[in-house]
Amino acid sequence: ESLYTVPTAAELGGDFSHSALNQPIYDPATTRPDPNNPGNYIRDPFPNNIITPLTRLDSATVGYIQTYFDKPNLVGNPYFNAVNTAPVINNDNTYSIRGDENLGSKDTLWFRYSQMNVTSESPSTRSVSNLDIMHAKNTGGGWTHTFSPTLIMDLRGGYASRPFMIESLPTAGDAGMTQEGFVNTALFPIAISLSAPWGGTGLSQNQPRGNPNYSIAPSLTWIRGAHTWNFGFEWVSQDRNQSGSGENFTFN
Numbered sequence: 001e002s003l004y005t006v007p008t009a010a011e012l013g014g015d016f017s018h019s020a021l022n023q024p025i026y027d028p029a030t031t032r033p034d035p036n037n038p039g040n041y042i043r044d045p046f047p048n049n050i051i052t053p054l055t056r057l058d059s060a061t062v063g064y065i066q067t068y069f070d071k072p073n074l075v076g077n078p079y080f081n082a083v084n085t086a087p088v089i090n091n092d093n094t095y096s097i098r099g100d101e102n103l104g105s106k107d108t109l110w111f112r113y114s115q116m117n118v119t120s121e122s123p124s125t126r127s128v129s130n131l132d133i134m135h136a137k138n139t140g141g142g143w144t145h146t147f148s149p150t151l152i153m154d155l156r157g158g159y160a161s162r163p164f165m166i167e168s169l170p171t172a173g174d175a176g177m178t179q180e181g182f183v184n185t186a187l188f189p190i191a192i193s194l195s196a197p198w199g200g201t202g203l204s205q206n207q208p209r210g211n212p213n214y215s216i217a218p219s220l221t222w223i224r225g226a227h228t229w230n231f232g233f234e235w236v237s238q239d240r241n242q243s244g245s246g247e248n249f250t251f252n
Contacts, residue, residue: 003080014051060180067176086123114138124202134164150223163210210241
């Protein structure tokens with residue numbers, strides 16, 4: 001369960017006289033130099049904290065908020081007016097296989113493959129959920145060759161990846177953005193956030209990520225009398241790939 005504050009119908013209509021904002025709203029059209037403080041500016045507040053006429057409100061932003069922000073559904077709480085009780089859904093499946101083979105008396109091979117598939121859906125609000133999809137893979141293998149009882153070679157290598165996608169799932173889809181005049185929302189989804197006490201929708205751009213890792217580690221063991229010598233090295237490559245596109249707007 002999560003509690004938060006969302007714009008009310010009165011606020012979306014320009015009436016902030018009983019708003020949780022609890023501060024004067026100034027009319028930017030009245031901005032002028034302050035005659036008593038050169039270099040500074042003053043503005044007049046809207047009477048009774050009510051923005052008039054309604055044409056002063058940006059219709060696209062109001063429409064976006066009406067579409068992607070929740071409606072108030074909580075009364076009696078002095079700090080919040082919305083509650084979300086939707087559960088977090090997590091599905092996790094993991095499996096592994098391994099094979100070992102002896103090739104005669106001097107060679108042994110082994111191979112392992114593991115995979116983990118995770119799908120997690122967590123509600124940001126009642127209108128937007130975040131979906132995380134991950135398909136992690138891990139493979140490894142090795143070869144051991146005995147040249148003689150005192151000289152043994154071991155070769156190991158592996159590959160691991162954890163690609164996943166973070167995606168927002170608004171119940172209204174992208175159509176609401178297009179209807180309000182925003183363009184290219186399929187490639188650049190719009191995320192509008194409001195300053196406190198409200199916040200944002202939880203919408204974000206799709207974020208595909210990947211982090212492939214490779215490793216190889218050859219070694220040689222030489223036994224000479226009472227001494228055992230080990231020679232080898234390990235090469236590791238770690239990459240992180242991430243991309244995302246979107247447009248973010250914050251209003252205060």
